[in-house]
Amino acid sequence: MTMSMLATATGRVKRPCTTCVDSFHFEDSPAWANCPNNPARDVFQLTVGVGSVDSHELSEEMKALFVPADNDHYGIFERGADPVLAEIARRQGFDALPQKATDTVAVYREAAKTRFGLLSRGVALPEQAAAFKSGEYWPGKGDSGSGTYFMCGEENRATAIDLYGEGPGTGIIAALPDTANIADWMEIHDLRQEYMDSLPQNEDGLLDDRESFSGSVWRNEGTLAAALGYDAITDADHHDYLIVLNRGALIVSP
Numbered sequence: 146m147t148m149s150m151l152a153t154a155t156g157r158v159k160r161p162c163t164t165c166v167d168s169f170h171f172e173d174s175p176a177w178a179n180c181p182n183n184p185a186r187d188v189f190q191l192t193v194g195v196g197s198v199d200s201h202e203l204s205e206e207m208k209a210l211f212v213p214a215d216n217d218h219y220g221i222f223e224r225g226a227d228p229v230l231a232e233i234a235r236r237q238g239f240d241a242l243p244q245k246a247t248d249t250v251a252v253y254r255e256a257a258k259t260r261f262g263l264l265s266r267g268v269a270l271p272e273q274a275a276a277f278k279s280g281e282y283w284p285g286k287g288d289s290g291s292g293t294y295f296m297c298g299e300e301n302r303a304t305a306i307d308l309y310g311e312g313p314g315t316g317i318i319a320a321l322p323d324t325a326n327i328a329d330w331m332e333i334h335d336l337r338q339e340y341m342d343s344l345p346q347n348e349d350g351l352l353d354d355r356e357s358f359s360g361s362v363w364r365n366e367g368t369l370a371a372a373l374g375y376d377a378i379t380d381a382d383h384h385d386y387l388i389v390l391n392r393g394a395l396i397v398s399p
Contacts, residue, residue: 203362206236207372212360226283227291229364233371234390240282241393243319249398253299256320260327261387264295264319264395265302267310274317278397284390289330289380290367292388295319301385320396321389325376330388333366333378 212229234240246252256263268274276283277293287294295317296305306316321327340363362372370378371390380386389395 203372207233207362210236210362210372227286227364227368229360229362230284230291230368230371230390231282233362233368234282234284234392237371237374237391239371239376239391239393241391242279243277243392243395243397245278245399246396247399249318252318252320252396252398255322255396256299256318259320259323261297261321263299263302264297264321264387264389265305266293266295266317267306267308268315268317269309269311271312271314274315277317277392278399282392284367284392286365287367287388289386290333290365290370290378290388292367292371292378292390293392294380295387295389297385297387318398319389321377321387321394322396325391325394326374327387328370328373328375328378330366330379333370333373333375337363337366337369 210229210232212232231240246255253263268277284292285294296302302316302318310316362368366378367388367390376391376394377387377389380388
């Protein structure tokens with residue numbers, strides 16, 4: 146056996162990797178299939194045209210990204226956040242701080258110029274609202290993909306904050322300029338499904354290597370859209386929601 150591969154007790158072959166987050170890949174995993182260090186890598190053409198953006202393509206770095214299941218970026222598990230999206234955001238620069246408006250009125254003014262209008266969300270604690278504006282980025286999880294969910298429109302402001310907020314200081318209002326790259330959820334979903342259908346499955350119709358898959362950019366629609374460079378995606382189930390991936394693209398209240 147050469148230094149380029151290691152056999153595990155289960156017979157699965159590990160390939161050392163110096164490019165990705167993890168230090169190795171299983172030879173039969175999607176992560177190794179897409180790793181730049183794999184000379185036999187089948188290059189999956191990952192381009193998608195959404196909205197006003199002609200096309201986005203996964204970089205080699207994003208194709209190879211893998212976050213181990215026990216990765217606890219920023220103490221993220223106890224906050225119910227997504228460690229894969231956190232790593233993608235760090236690499237894409239999506240963990241940048243949002244622009245703070247001079248006052249709340251300025252946010253309303255900026256929001257009125259945009260396609261989605263005023264964005265609102267409530268959080269459990271004032272400290273969480275403050276952290277989103279000026280602290281570490283803890284992107285969360287959701288049924289339509291990982292990211293930070295906002296309700297759209299001034300008419301939904303009270304609902305968003307009252308539904309999820311728990312008192313004074315637990316509301317966040319924001320605007321997302323129309324210069325942001327916004328993906329359509331269904332197009333991202335279809336691209337992800339096409340890739341999933343190309344992977345080996347067991348007799349129960351489940352992916353053979355679900356652990357590697359769940360640690361990759363293919364984890365859900367939010368992680369894939371962020372890896373492709375989109376700032377936000379529309380919510381498939383609720384058209385009055387927007388899932389923000391790039392915190393730095395927002396304008397928020399002070």
